[in-house]
Amino acid sequence: MTERYIDRETMLDLTVNFIPLGILAFFFVLFIAFDPWGWEPLFTTLALALIAWHFLLLALLTWIAGRTIAKEEKTGEPQHTE
Secondary structure, eight states: OOOOSSOHHHHHHHHHHHHHHHHHHHHHHHHHHHOTTOOOHHHHHHHHHHHHHHHHHHHHHHHHHHHHHHHHHHHSSOOOOO
16 A cells, blocks of 8 residues: 655645646636737737746746655654755
8 A cells, every 4th residue: 555645734734736736727827718908829829828937937936845744754854955
């Protein structure tokens, strides 16, 4: 049986990042669904790319933070990188 990598405490720590991820996803869908400024290829592509880029970076940061927190809780000693 596999061991759970991220427990409840780690999920509570990562909730700080889930809220902005939800906000970014909401605006991405909102801009596609309602198209507030009309369809201009350059502007629309740049706006959606900016939202998507920040979503992906924050998702990556959240994943790395979750792994680091889980490892630190499992081993009991801080992970130092130099």
